[in-house]
Amino acid sequence: MELTHYQAKQQKKPGAGGYEMEVVKRSELKGFKVVPKRWVxxxxxxxxxxxxRNAKSYERLSNTAETVTEISAIRLMLKQFDT
Incomplete structure (x- = not known):
């Protein structure tokens, strides 16, 4: 994945997992401005x-760290169903 000086509006090739990445150019204005979708x-x-376990990164293997992250995401989704 190559982002030429972060000037491209959107990458044409899907990245890992079939996702497309969009580079949002920052405003030239000074001060705070909400960048769309970044907050998500x-x-x-x-x-x-x-x-x-996610905050401290105890895992040695990247596959294990990825699995722990997926389990925590599932846990969060189940918690949202409960409320």
Missing amino acids: VERTFAWNETNR
Whole structure:
């Protein structure tokens, strides 16, 4: 995956898992401005950090770390069904 100076609007080739990546150019204006859809990713990372095993990265193998992350995501989804 190559992002030429982050100027491309959208990558044509799907990345890992068939996802397409969109690079959002930051505004030239000073001050705070909400970047679309970024908060969804940040929120998901924050939810995963509540699990100590994800926050501390005890796993030696990347497959194990990926599986633990998937299990924590499933746990979060099940918790949302419960409420």
